[in-house]
């Protein structure tokens with residue numbers, strides 16, 4: 001599944017294009033704020049030639065108490081083919097009406113999973129190393145609150161990578177025990193191929209976690225220039241962003257030669273085109289597919 005999606009993302013990067021049997025309608029429902037995922041899906045949808053319907057959660061009938069399920073059933077009744085949903089509730093999709101046949105894409109559920117971010121991260125790692133099985137990957141930071149950490153660690157483990165976790169012990173969860181090894185960042189920084197940093201998710205802190213100070217975070221747990229100098233010459237820096245410069249990572253490392261942070265975002269558009277296309281194929285909505293190198 002992962003390699004199929006990566007190959008399709010490469011095809012879109014090279015100018016692969018779709019033609020549809022009829023106009024295809026999509027919308028993006030973001031119940032949590034987003035810059036990258038929402039805009040990246042919108043860009044992917046635009047590049048695919050879909051009709052994008054604006055859905056503004058703040059001004060929708062969600063404010064009158066309409067449930068997510070009823071909102072999605074309504075959109076299906078209106079003729080929407082695909083909806084991307086980001087929601088603060090973990091596994092929000094489990095409570096939805098199974099009769100809703102609209103294509104549904106998880107744009108991130110609480111601290112649960114972030115599948116499209118994970119696939120674009122796999123695309124970025126594969127593009128760099130052409131394999132996963134021989135790689136050592138450090139996932140560093142606010143692990144328990146991070147849907148990126150949860151979904152990336154699970155998939156990287158399946159793909160055969162060796163995973164290390166680091167960060168404050170208060171932000172480490174037992175669910176990671178079976179996926180990798182909890183370490184001090186300084187013990188592995190010179191050995192790993194990928195340093196995958198995580199944003200500190202203060203919006204998911206409970207009262208006890210509010211006591212954790214982020215003042216010392218960079219020097220204790222983050223990627224300083226001193227630590228970056230110890231990285232292997234071939235190693236790369238990743239971060240799903242938004243980045244707290246000066247907290248998870250020393251500011252200027254974001255644009256350093258080892259950083260793939262902006263490349264991740266660029267890759268995300270092609271991966272999201274691949275994710276949407278697989279749904280359109282399943283729904284039988286594609287008339288024909290062709291290469292058009294001038295399209296990018």
Ligand code: CP
Pocket residue numbers: 033034035036037038108117240241242
């Ligand atoms: N990486 C990511 O999910 O960023 P946004 O919250 O801006 O979508």
